[in-house]
Amino acid sequence: xxxxxxxxxxxxxxxxxxxxxxxxxKNWLSDQPESTKAWVSANGYEAKRGTQLSLPGSDGALGTVxxxxxxxxxxxxxxxxxxxxxxEGIYALADDLADNAGLYEKAALxxxxxxxxxxxxxxxxxxxxxxxxIALHDIEATKRAENTARGIGLARDLINIPANDMGPAELExxxxxxxxxxxxxxxxxxxxxxxxxxxxxxxxxxHGSDREPRLIDLVWGDESAPKITxxxxxxxxxxxxxDLKPSSNMLLMKKDMGGSAQVLGLARMIMAAxxxxxxxxxxxxxxxxxxxxxxxxxxxxxxxKGITVEVGNTDAEGRLVLSDALTLAAGEDPEMLxxxxxxxxxxxxxxxxxxxxxxxxxxxxxxxxxENGLALHDPLWRLPLWDEYRSQxxxxxxxxxxxxxxxxxxxxxxALFLDRFAEGAKSWAHIDLMAxxxxxxxxxxxxxxAQGIRAAFKLIEDRFGK
Ligand code: BES
Ligand code: ZN
Ligand code: ZN
Numbered sequence: 239x240x241x242x243x244x245x246x247x248x249x250x251x252x253x254x255x256x257x258x259x260x261x262x263x264k265n266w267l268s269d270q271p272e273s274t275k276a277w278v279s280a281n282g283y284e285a286k287r288g289t290q291l292s293l294p295g296s297d298g299a300l301g302t303v304x305x306x307x308x309x310x311x312x313x314x315x316x317x318x319x320x321x322x323x324x325x326e327g328i329y330a331l332a333d334d335l336a337d338n339a340g341l342y343e344k345a346a347l348x349x350x351x352x353x354x355x356x357x358x359x360x361x362x363x364x365x366x367x368x369x370x371x372i373a374l375h376d377i378e379a380t381k382r383a384e385n386t387a388r389g390i391g392l393a394r395d396l397i398n399i400p401a402n403d404m405g406p407a408e409l410e411x412x413x414x415x416x417x418x419x420x421x422x423x424x425x426x427x428x429x430x431x432x433x434x435x436x437x438x439x440x441x442x443x444x445h446g447s448d449r450e451p452r453l454i455d456l457v458w459g460d461e462s463a464p465k466i467t468x469x470x471x472x473x474x475x476x477x478x479x480x481d482l483k484p485s486s487n488m489l490l491m492k493k494d495m496g497g498s499a500q501v502l503g504l505a506r507m508i509m510a511a512x513x514x515x516x517x518x519x520x521x522x523x524x525x526x527x528x529x530x531x532x533x534x535x536x537x538x539x540x541x542x543k544g545i546t547v548e549v550g551n552t553d554a555e556g557r558l559v560l561s562d563a564l565t566l567a568a569g570e571d572p573e574m575l576x577x578x579x580x581x582x583x584x585x586x587x588x589x590x591x592x593x594x595x596x597x598x599x600x601x602x603x604x605x606x607x608x609e610n611g612l613a614l615h616d617p618l619w620r621l622p623l624w625d626e627y628r629s630q631x632x633x634x635x636x637x638x639x640x641x642x643x644x645x646x647x648x649x650x651x652x653a654l655f656l657d658r659f660a661e662g663a664k665s666w667a668h669i670d671l672m673a674x675x676x677x678x679x680x681x682x683x684x685x686x687x688a689q690g691i692r693a694a695f696k697l698i699e700d701r702f703g704k
Contacts, residue, residue, distance in 0.1 A: 239354070239391045240354070240388075242321050242353035242369045242370065242371055242372060243349065243371075243373075243374060244328075244371050244372070244373050245376060246373040246374060246376060247373065250328060252329050252330035253300050253301075253327055253328065253329045253330075254302045254303070254329070254332050255305055255320065255329050255332060256302045256303065256305070257307050257335055257345065258285040259306075259307060259309060260285055260287055260306050261308075263285035266285075274293060277294065283304070285304060285306035287306050287308045287312075288305075288307070288315065288318075288319055288680065289306045290303055290305045290306070290319070290320065290323065291303070291304045300327065305317060307345075309341050311612065311614060313341060313345070313348070314344045314345075314347050314348040314351070314615060314681065315615075315682070316348065317344070317345045317349050318348035318351055318352035318679075318680035318682070319352060319680035320348075320372070321369065321370060321372065322352060322369075322680075325370065326368045326370060327370055328370075328372075329370055329371065329372045330372070330373040330374075331372075331373075331374065333375075339377070340379075342375070342377065342379040343380075343383050346374050346379060346380050346383035347383040347386055348680075348681055349372050349383075351390065351682070352680055353369065353372075354390075354391055354683065356394065356395065356683075356685055356686075358399065385507055385510045385511055386507060386695070388506060388510065389504060389688065389691060389695070390503060390691070390692075391503075392416070392499070393499040393500055393673075393686065393687075394499075394687060395686070396409070396498070396502065396503075397493050397495070397496050397673055397674070397685070398685045398686045399492075400492050401474050401475035405525060406449050406451055406452050406472070406524060407449060409454065409495060409521065410424075410426050410454050410523060413454045413502060413521065416456070416506060417456050417458070420458060420509035422456050422458035422505075422509065423456070423457045423458070424455065426453065426454050427452060427455070429441075429450040429451065429452070432444075432451060432452070436542050437453055437522075438540040438541060438562070439542065439547070439558045439559060439561050440522045440558075440563070442533050442537075442539045442540075443479075443524050443526060443555045443558050443559050444523075444524030444525065444526075444559070446479060446526070446527040446532025446533065447525035447527040449474075451523065451525075451559075452522075452523050453522050453562070454472070454498075454520070454521040454523055455518070455519070455521075456518065457517070457518050458505070458508075458509055458517045458518075459514070460516055461516055463514050463516040463702075464515050464516065464574075464702050465518065465571070466508070466515045466518070466576075466698060467517075467519075467575045467576075468504060468518070468520070468578070469564060469576070469577040470495075470498035470500055470502070470520075470521050470577065470578050471495065471496070471497035471498060471522070471556045471559065471579035472497070472498035472522055472559075473524055473525070473526055473555060473556055473559065474495045474525045475494065475525050475526065475527070476555065476556075477526055477527055479526050479528060479533065480532060480534055480552045481535060481552045493674050493686060494556070496671065496672075496673025496686065497556075497578035497669075497671070499673065499688075500578035500689065500690065501519050501576075502519065503688050503691050504695060505517060505519045507691065507695045508695065513699060513703055514704055515698065518567070518570070522562060524555070526555045532552070535552055536549060536550075537549045541558075541565070542561070542562040542565040542566065543562075543565040543658075543659055545638055545658065546637045546638070547561075547633075547638050547639070547640050548635050548636040548639045549640055550640055550641035550643075551640065551641045554640045554652070556579050556580070556581045557640060558640060560577060560581075560659070561655070561656065561658075561659040562659075563577075564656060564660045565659050567660075567663070568659070568660050568661060568663040571662070573664075573665065573702075574665050574667075574701075575663045575666040575667075576667050576668075577656065577666075577667075577669065578669045578671060578690065578691075579668070579669070579671070580670075580671060581649070582648045582670055584647070584649040584652070585652075585670040587648075588649055591674070592617070592672075593618070593619050594672070594689045594690050595619060595620075595649050595670040595671075596608065596621070596668070596669055597620070597621055597622075597623050597653040597657075597668040597670070598620070598623075598666060598668070599660070599665070600665040602665075603665045603697075604667060606697045606700075607667060607690070608693075610692075611690065614696060616690060618689075621649060621653070623654060624647070624650050627642070627650055628654050630654075631655055638658065652670065653668050653670065671690060672689065673686060674686060675687045
């Protein structure tokens with residue numbers, strides 16, 4: 239996945255990548271030989287963040303590559319343009335950067351992510367072989383960056399694979415592959431067994447598809463360690479059901495398993511770092527389709543918790559499948575329960591695509607996630623579980639409706655719906671995210687995206703790490 243990154247080998251003689259802090263540029267330049275000053279000036283180079291300039295060596299070959307940066311949370315992205323713009327060759331980050339572990343980790347992460355490509359369905363255009371190779375030092379910061387990049391890469395790949403190749407069964411296979419790599423136990427409750435084992439909402443929503451719905455369950459780590467449970471929305475394709483989406487809204491709906499991709503990416507980070515926790519990952523995996531077996535608007539369905547739900551809209555399917563998984567999760571009384579879901583368009587209206595909405599019944603958890611998110615440039619923004627809106631989910635025919643009659647506050651309404659099923663969880667957070675980059679930026683190409691999992695990993699590591 240990241241074969242543009244290689245290990246630093248002392249025998250090789252790579253071209254050095256020299257990071258220059260934007261505000262230290264003038265100082266740096268004053269110490270340079272006249273020829274360098276002339277070259278820098280001729281190129282109008284000022285080491286603005288994310289900009290690069292190649293300096294010739296004494297023999298006319300490429301001497302070094304300057305890269306401007308600012309050492310703040312966004313520094314990751316200052317380095318992310320290099321893998322796609324450097325000419326073919328072998329490069330290495332300057333040795334003295336290894337003394338600054340924090341900055342090195344950000345630089346290394348940017349260099350990893352800058353080389354991410356989703357090329358599974360494309361003929362080899364020869365570009366891959368010609369990519370620059372970047373050598374990273376064998377230090378802790380590199381290992382941390384690599385772990386993060388692999389978690390993010392997994393999440394992106396799972397989202398980018400189209401629904402014809404990423405149905406509920408393939409999502410289960412992906413969880414099994416991941417589990418195998420780290421010695422986790424993976425099981426799944428499939429099709430009619432969902433009814434037998436009392437997961438009626440997952441069964442109902444998934445029944446309209448020819449591809450059987452399932453609850454995927456991954457368990458890893460010492461049973462006596464603190465329990466962390468991650469729940470991810472795994473709607474492999476969301477047509478909206480009988481409340482069919484218009485084609486423009488349906489087009490991107492392969493990404494509706496983006497929540498499950500986040501929790502698998504995060505699980506990978508936790509397992510690879512060998513954090514001393516007992517991890518459980520639950521993924522209700524379904525396809526929301528139209529067929530003679532599909533559920534209808536106004537149907538009343540059962541849930542694992544025993545709460546009956548009237549279907550006001552078949553397109554509000556995510557909260558239904560999550561309800562059964564959250565009931566199971568909360569019943570185990572984990573120390574921390576996080577769910578990730580591409581749950582509402584309303585969250586995107588409120589906060590835009592780059593800022594997932596965060597809801598929590600625990601202020602410490604919410605504050606921790608928000609603080610880490612801002613510090614790592616993996617932001618989340620808290621919205622309230624506003625008590626006064628609860629009654630909007632009342633139904634005349636059942637215990638609850640799955641939608642509100644009002645078009646306002648949709649992300650909060652969805653979170654309040656989940657809250658009924660996460661009841662009893664002492665520290666629960668719900669993350670409503672886009673899981674998609676709408677345009678290309680260095681290190682963040684158009685397509686599936688990880689959001690909030692670096693923030694969550696740091697919090698789990700700080701709270702439960704060794
Ligand atoms: N998967 C969608 C939400 C979504 C849409 C997330 C676009 C990100 C981008 C979800 O299942 C859905 O369709 N929600 C409805 C809920 C409504 C019917 C109450 C929505 O947001 O319109
Ligand atoms: Zn939907
Ligand atoms: Zn959906």
